[in-house]
Amino acid sequence: xxxxxxxxxxxxxxxxxxxxxxxxxxxxxxxxxxxxxxxxxxxxxxxxxxxxxxxxxxxxxxxxxxxxxxxxxxxxxxxxxxxxxxxxxxxxxxxxxxxxxxxxxxxxxxxxxxxxxxx
Amino acid sequence: xxxxxxxxxxxxxxxxxxxxxxxxxxxxxxxxxxxxxxxxxxxxxxxxxxxxxxxxxxxxxxxxxxxxxxxxxxxxxxxxxxxxxxxxxxxxxxxxxxxxxxxxxx
Numbered sequence: 001x002x003x004x005x006x007x008x009x010x011x012x013x014x015x016x017x018x019x020x021x022x023x024x025x026x027x028x029x030x031x032x033x034x035x036x037x038x039x040x041x042x043x044x045x046x047x048x049x050x051x052x053x054x055x056x057x058x059x060x061x062x063x064x065x066x067x068x069x070x071x072x073x074x075x076x077x078x079x080x081x082x083x084x085x086x087x088x089x090x091x092x093x094x095x096x097x098x099x100x101x102x103x104x105x106x107x108x109x110x111x112x113x114x115x116x117x118x119x
Numbered sequence: 120x121x122x123x124x125x126x127x128x129x130x131x132x133x134x135x136x137x138x139x140x141x142x143x144x145x146x147x148x149x150x151x152x153x154x155x156x157x158x159x160x161x162x163x164x165x166x167x168x169x170x171x172x173x174x175x176x177x178x179x180x181x182x183x184x185x186x187x188x189x190x191x192x193x194x195x196x197x198x199x200x201x202x203x204x205x206x207x208x209x210x211x212x213x214x215x216x217x218x219x220x221x222x223x224x225x
Contacts, residue, residue: 035214037163045155045163045206047214059213062120095162103169104210105153109162 002026004034004096004110011116012086019082020113022096029077030054033099035106036070036081040092050099051079086117121145121209125217131225138194140220142207147187151211154183154192157219158203166205167192197222 007021022034035050049060049070058070069082079096094113097106122145132138142152150170157163165174167183170190180195194201202224207217 037216044204044219045157045208045216047216050214061213097163100168103153103172104151105165105168106155106163106208106214107165107174109164111162 002098002108004098004108006094006096006110006113009114009116011118013119014087014117015085016117017082017084018086018115019080020094020115022079022081022110024077024079024098027098030074033101034072034079035097035099036068036079037095037097037106038064038092039095039112040089045095048094049081053077053079086115088117088119090115091117121148121212121215123207123209123215123217125205125207125220127220128218129221129223131223132197133225134197134199136197136225138197138201138222140192140205140207140222142185142190142192142217144188144190144209144211148209148211150186151209152183152185152190153208153210154181155206155208155216156201156203157206163206194222 030053036048038046048064051058051070053072053074072079096110098108100107124143126141152170154167155163171183182193204219204221
């Protein structure tokens with residue numbers, strides 16, 4: 001079965017760092033882009049960043065450039081999203097998703113990781 | 120960024136109703152348009168890609184149409200499991216989602 005399994009919920013304080021993960025299985029991890037999508041409480045979906053695991057080519061939404069870092073370890077079929085200094089406004093559910101190329105779409109999604117940032 | 124605007128933001132409908140959701144792009148995107156269904160606490164699900172291509176396993180009551188800047192998602196006969204939030208997404212230039220349309224039970 002093709003699936004993306006994300007790391008569990010996190011509760012952090014403002015200023016702390018965090019790295020969440022997304023592990024792919026059931027397909028060739030290195031041949032599909034993996035993206036991250038944010039859903040803030042009561043809001044819609046926002047594309048954040050995307051990475052091609054085979055060469056770590058990355059793209060960022062202008063809204064998130066400099067705010068997060070996307071990375072991948074192809075040896076363990078895992079993508080990551082990292083913050084160096086969390087803010088309360090980072091409280092959200094974060095989804096990873098596999099990008100299919102033809103036609104372009106996010107065809108497989110992780111179950112989501114809830115991140116709560118509160119003092 | 121290409122802005123995507125959905126309407127309505129929410130709607131109330133009954134089981135068996137026909138439902139239509141509209142998505143407008145800020146510039147022409149050909150048919151680089153996808154539709155997703157999202158239920159609370161679940162992962163979003165790809166329904167339609169390339170504006171009108173139904174994904175495998177998605178019921179035929181769902182259909183998509185449009186090209187250029189104007190697109191629609193239709194549900195021919197709303198079923199209880201269809202109550203969810205629906206998002207359009209452009210893939211013409213990076214990826215942008217519409218703000219979502221919540222389909223609620225009347």
